[in-house]
Amino acid sequence: MAGSAPAGLDARPAGAVRRLVATYRSEIALGIAILLIEFVVSFWTPQVFSYGNVANVAQSAAPLVIMALGSLLVIITGGIDLSVGSTFSLSGMVAGLAMSAGASWPVASVVGLGVGIVVGAVNGLLVTMLGLAPFVVTLITYAMGASLAFVITEGHSIALLDPTFYLLNGGHLIPGLANYVLFCLVGTAAIELGLRKLVMGRWVYAVGSNDKASRLLGIPVNGIRLGVYVIAGLLAAFSSMLSLSYISNSEATSGANMMLQAIAACVIGGASLFGGTGSAVGAALGAVMITVIQNGVNLIGINSFWQGSVTGLVILVAVLIDRLTKIRA
Amino acid sequence: MNADAQTNYVLEATDIEKSFGATDVLRKANLRVAHGEIHALLGGNGAGKSTLIRIVSGSLRRDAGAIEVAGRPDYDPSAIAVVFQELALLPDLNVAENIHLPHRRDALGRIDRRQMRDLAAQALAMIDPALTVTLDKPVSRLDLHQRQLVEIARAISSGAKLILLDEPTANLTFADAERLFAALRRLTIVGISILIVSHRMSEIRAVADVCTILRDGQSVIDRRPLLEIADEEIVQAMMGDGRGPAAAHAAAAHPAMVAGVTLGLAKDQLALTLSPGSVLGLAGAPEGPAGVIGALTGSSTNTDWSVTVNGQVRRFRSPADAVRSGVGYVSGDRAEKGVLATLPIVDNLAAAGRIARKRWLVAPSEVQEAAAALQRLAIKAASLYALPQTLSGGTQQKLLIARWLNLAPKILVLEEPTRGVDVGAKREIYQIIRTVAAAGSIIVWWSTEFSELAQTCDHVITFDLQGAISGLLRQGEITEVAMARATGMAA
Numbered sequence: 001m002a003g004s005a006p007a008g009l010d011a012r013p014a015g016a017v018r019r020l021v022a023t024y025r026s027e028i029a030l031g032i033a034i035l036l037i038e039f040v041v042s043f044w045t046p047q048v049f050s051y052g053n054v055a056n057v058a059q060s061a062a063p064l065v066i067m068a069l070g071s072l073l074v075i076i077t078g079g080i081d082l083s084v085g086s087t088f089s090l091s092g093m094v095a096g097l098a099m100s101a102g103a104s105w106p107v108a109s110v111v112g113l114g115v116g117i118v119v120g121a122v123n124g125l126l127v128t129m130l131g132l133a134p135f136v137v138t139l140i141t142y143a144m145g146a147s148l149a150f151v152i153t154e155g156h157s158i159a160l161l162d163p164t165f166y167l168l169n170g171g172h173l174i175p176g177l178a179n180y181v182l183f184c185l186v187g188t189a190a191i192e193l194g195l196r197k198l199v200m201g202r203w204v205y206a207v208g209s210n211d212k213a214s215r216l217l218g219i220p221v222n223g224i225r226l227g228v229y230v231i232a233g234l235l236a237a238f239s240s241m242l243s244l245s246y247i248s249n250s251e252a253t254s255g256a257n258m259m260l261q262a263i264a265a266c267v268i269g270g271a272s273l274f275g276g277t278g279s280a281v282g283a284a285l286g287a288v289m290i291t292v293i294q295n296g297v298n299l300i301g302i303n304s305f306w307q308g309s310v311t312g313l314v315i316l317v318a319v320l321i322d323r324l325t326k327i328r329a
Numbered sequence: 330m331n332a333d334a335q336t337n338y339v340l341e342a343t344d345i346e347k348s349f350g351a352t353d354v355l356r357k358a359n360l361r362v363a364h365g366e367i368h369a370l371l372g373g374n375g376a377g378k379s380t381l382i383r384i385v386s387g388s389l390r391r392d393a394g395a396i397e398v399a400g401r402p403d404y405d406p407s408a409i410a411v412v413f414q415e416l417a418l419l420p421d422l423n424v425a426e427n428i429h430l431p432h433r434r435d436a437l438g439r440i441d442r443r444q445m446r447d448l449a450a451q452a453l454a455m456i457d458p459a460l461t462v463t464l465d466k467p468v469s470r471l472d473l474h475q476r477q478l479v480e481i482a483r484a485i486s487s488g489a490k491l492i493l494l495d496e497p498t499a500n501l502t503f504a505d506a507e508r509l510f511a512a513l514r515r516l517t518i519v520g521i522s523i524l525i526v527s528h529r530m531s532e533i534r535a536v537a538d539v540c541t542i543l544r545d546g547q548s549v550i551d552r553r554p555l556l557e558i559a560d561e562e563i564v565q566a567m568m569g570d571g572r573g574p575a576a577a578h579a580a581a582a583h584p585a586m587v588a589g590v591t592l593g594l595a596k597d598q599l600a601l602t603l604s605p606g607s608v609l610g611l612a613g614a615p616e617g618p619a620g621v622i623g624a625l626t627g628s629s630t631n632t633d634w635s636v637t638v639n640g641q642v643r644r645f646r647s648p649a650d651a652v653r654s655g656v657g658y659v660s661g662d663r664a665e666k667g668v669l670a671t672l673p674i675v676d677n678l679a680a681a682g683r684i685a686r687k688r689w690l691v692a693p694s695e696v697q698e699a700a701a702a703l704q705r706l707a708i709k710a711a712s713l714y715a716l717p718q719t720l721s722g723g724t725q726q727k728l729l730i731a732r733w734l735n736l737a738p739k740i741l742v743l744e745e746p747t748r749g750v751d752v753g754a755k756r757e758i759y760q761i762i763r764t765v766a767a768a769g770s771i772i773v774w775w776s777t778e779f780s781e782l783a784q785t786c787d788h789v790i791t792f793d794l795q796g797a798i799s800g801l802l803r804q805g806e807i808t809e810v811a812m813a814r815a816t817g818m819a820a
Contacts, residue, residue: 197691199683202676209669216628216658216666218649218684276671 026270026322030285034292041296048299055178059169059246061291062180063088063239065284067258068265069191070235072283073228075266076195078208078275079127079134081229083119084236084262086145088255091115091237093149096158096250105165109241113234119145120233124226142259149252157251160244169245180242184284187235192280204228208275261290264311268318289314337400339364339490339522340385340409345394347380347546354380356546357394360524362491362539367513367523369533369555372543373567373751375721378526381543382493386411399490407431410484411493412477420469424479425449427468431487452486453479455519456512474505478512485521492516493524496749498532499777502614502794503818510536528751529778530560531809542566568753587737587769590655593637594621594790599798601788606766610786610807611775613799613816617792618744618775625742625773626658627651638739652684657738657770659729661748667729668717674728675699675713681732702731706761723754730761741765743774747781759785779812791815 021028041048048054067084074081095112099105119141126137171179195201206214207224215221236255244250267273268289269282290311297307340362347355355377362368372378383389385396387406398404418427428449434440446464453460456478468476477497484492494513498506513523513536527533533540534555542550542563549566550558589605603609611618623629624636627645636643638654645651648658660666669677678699679691699713706727710720717725726746733741743762747755762785766772776782782789789807793799793816800815812818 199688199691202672202680202683202691205672205676206669206680209671210665210667213666213669216626216648216660217680218627218647218652219680220649272671276669 024279024281026325027279027281027285029321030269030282030289030318034285034289037289037292037296041299044301045299048296053295053299057288057291057295058184059178059180060295061288062169062184063243064258064261064265064287064291065184066187066239066242067236068262068269068283068287069187069280070228070232070239071259071262072266072269072271072278072280073191073204074134074232075263075271075273076204076208076275076278077225077228078211079225079228080138080263080273081123081232082135082138082259083123083141083145084232085255085257085259086142086149087116087119087233087236088240088243088258089149089252090119090145090152092240092244092250092254093152093158093252095241095244096160097152099160099162099165100158105160105162105168105245108162109168112241113237116233116235116237116240117230118233119236120230121226123233124229127229128222128225146252146256153252155252157249160248160250165245165248167245169242180246183238183242188280188284195280200224200227205276208277210276261311262287264315265290268315270318270322286318337364338362338397339399340524341395341397341400342381342385343395345381345384345396346392347377347384347389348392354546355384355391358543358546359548359551360385360541361552362522362524364490364522365517365520366539367517367525367537369537369540370524370526370543371533371540371550371563371567373723373753376543376567376751377546378543379495382411382495382524382526385409386493405488407487408490409493410481410487410489410491411495412480412484412497413495418468418476418480418483421467423465423467424453424471425464427479428452428483428486430483448486449482452482455485456482456515457508472505474501474509477509481512481516485516489521491522491524493526495526496528497525498527498529499748500615501818503813503816506532528749528755530563531780544569564752567751587739589769590639590739590771592740592771592773593635593640595635595637596620596633597798599790599801601790601801603771603788605769605771607788608762608766608772608774608786610782610789611773611792612777612779612782612789612812613792613818614794614796616796617790617798620796621773621790622658622742622744622775625651625656625740627656649684652681653687655685655736655739657681657733657736657741659726659733659741659743659746661726661745661750663722663725663729666744668725670716670718672716673714674703674710674717674720677717677728678702678713678732682736685736698735702734703728705734706731707757721754723750723757726750726754726758727761730758730765734765737768738765738770740771740773743772743776745776746774747776747778755781777818779809779818782812783807783809793817 038048067088071081071084091112094115095108098108098111123138123141126132127134169180173179173182195204203219203224206219207221211221240255243254265286266278266283268286269279271278271283293310293314294307297304297310338361340360342360344357344359345355346357358377358381360370360381370378380389384391386409395402398408425446429440429445449464450461460475460478463471463475468479471479481492497509501509516523525537537555539552540550540555540558541548541552544567587605592603594601611621620632621634624632624634627648627650630646643654645654669680675696679695696713703710708724708727708731717728720728730746747758750758759781762772774782774786786807787804789802789812790798791800791802791812802811
């Protein structure tokens with residue numbers, strides 16, 4: 001591997017497949033770990049690998065995958081978005097109200113996405129214009145969003161009656177491929193390619209890697225920061241629409257647990273909370289792993305109160321493995 | 330080995346070995362410091378100086394070898410204190426509290442404030458009697474030089490017998506550096522020893538008595554009085570078998586010829602026009618040069634410098650504006666202002682081109698360009714996809730320069746580009762700067778090392794300690810003495 005000849009500077013293995021394997025080594029390991037977990041669970045319940053259960057896991061993982069992709073961008077810039085869970089709840093409630101008022105589901109969804117963009121823009125503007133710490137800014141929008149989700153319906157949940165709304169999640173834009181899978185694949189691929197192949201994507205890493213050096217190089221640091229918070233808000237809202245379309249009932253607390261899970265997904269997927277590293281494929285697999293653990297705990301019949309402990313253990317293991325491989329490198 | 334075999338050493342580190350993974354950083358290195366001497370530890374980047382210091386001060390474990398302090402292998406680690414470039418004082422506590430920090434409290438953690446002040450005053454008086462007036466000031470209100478002395482005072486008051494200073498004068502004025510040296514000499518009288526790491530030959534000559542030189546983890550010069558060793562021999566010992574000049578030759582890069590511009594700089598009474606290929610030095614306290622650099626790189630928009638390019642007034646609105654107008658910028662503050670540490674080398678190299686060329690997509694050609702840039706500057710890297718931290722400090726600095734070479738910058742702004750870089754890498758960087766200038770770029774170069782400006786520049790603007798322009802030196806007038814006089818800074 002370590003070719004020192006000038007031509008060997010490009011020390012990546014030849015061949016597209018081997019190059020992919022080298023680049024995505026830790027993501028592949030994560031995929032294998034997910035399969036191992038499923039394998040262990042299958043001792044208790046062989047049906048984990050059944051089509052029904054796999055589809056079920058994929059469907060419940062989809063909203064978290066979408067949300068984690070947005071959180072990832074913020075984390076790569078060295079920021080954090082605590083508000084995504086509240087945005088999830090609030091945009092769901094707003095979309096629900098719109099549907100109750102007679103809007104069709106596509107219109108209501110666009111309104112919901114608008115809420116996400118607005119919250120993201122508020123986060124981004126406060127971080128860039130006022131120079132406030134992302135943790136503080138999104139703590140504020142987290143609290144306000146969570147409260148507003150209750151305020152607008154006085155805490156009542158909303159049944160979503162548009163009979164075709166299920167199509168967003170369960171429909172088939174491409175025959176044979178459920179939309180929830182399609183959105184995850186397209187979303188992950190788009191963010192991954194964007195981060196790798198767009199100059200703007202490289203700038204997201206540069207900002208998280210060295211804010212001051214990025215500024216001096218002429219990278220539009222504030223633009224990038226604003227952008228990632230807006231995308232995080234938008235994806236949180238989209239994640240909410242996807243989930244509503246499946247559950248068809250909107251509750252003010254629906255997103256309460258999701259923010260921590262989204263951050264956990266990014267960390268499991270190899271992102272550093274100090275910024276500058278992380279991949280979309282990793283974050284998506286991290287989200288799948290969290291869902292697989294929840295599913296496994298349910299299938300084995302362990303009290304679901306244990307889910308958080310198991311997830312915590314998995315994060316610890318993931319971070320330890322990451323640390324150990326970095327020391328060796 | 331010679332007469333001082335009989336000397337009692339305060340520190341005697343023998344045959345120290347240390348490896349990180351497959352890399353042997355120290356291979357039987359020796360360091361022997363006698364009581365009451367000022368000892369210079371010299372060596373290139375990667376020679377093992379900082380590893381040796383960390384081992385001696387107890388923050389890193391050695392693989393093999395023996396360390397004795399005052400003849401005892403079981404020594405109290407507080408006998409050896411390190412004063413780093415980034416000082417370790419608590420800014421919101423006052424001087425007395427900071428000095429008292431390592432001392433014991435009673436069982437309830439209470440402090441006798443009278444005793445604390447006495448103890449601190451005593452320590453300060455040993456170093457610089459003028460300092461005792463600062464006892465009740467918060468450290469954040471002291472200037473850099475005073476903070477250094479406070480940190481030394483803290484070390485002494487907690488029983489340090491040997492004080493290690495890492496590049497202590499990097500940001501000091503001439504007067505403050507003199508005061509530091511005077512304080513160090515005062516300490517040697519009471520038997521305290523000083524170990525100083527520096528890349529500045531003149532100050533080593535001015536202050537140290539004895540030197541040890543490391544190369545490739547070995548002490549190639551083990552305790553030699555500085556009076557017995559010439560500069561050339563020191564450089565030779567640091568560089569080894571002519572490795573330096575050879576690398577410098579390889580670094581004779583051939584950048585594309587630049588479509589040159591003339592650059593006009595004016596402020597107050599000063600007006601200067603530079604033609605393509607000229608090298609302008611900036612000398613003096615940071616505030617002065619920072620104004621010029623801010624105006625040229627677009628990083629500060631409220632500047633009273635007026636900039637003209639080819640006779641046209643130019644006001645750069647942002648760093649991006651400056652980069653797209655052909656201005657490159659390299660800072661010696663690599664960690665803060667230069668390297669993108671979590672991104673691979675190829676991204677670090679392509680970063681400037683992506684701005685200058687307004688690209689949207691990562692171009693496949695960036696990989697070839699990056700490889701070519703590395704080759705041109707003889708930068709040895711395992712892979713373009715390795716992280717910059719796998720390179721030594723001097724090599725990282727060359728990487729930051731390489732970033733601009735493919736763009737043929739019309740103006741290249743350098744901010745202390747040789748800070749913390751060893752003699753060999755410095756020579757290579759000077760060679761690169763000359764070659765870039767020869768291709769038609771204008772170089773604007775701030776340095777706190779006047780010797781390097783004297784070697785290369787054809788104009789030097791000097792600034793006084795308040796940051797005001799104090800003069801313009803032209804070819805023939807550019808000497809270290811003239812610059813020291815005009816700036817009040819240590820050369």
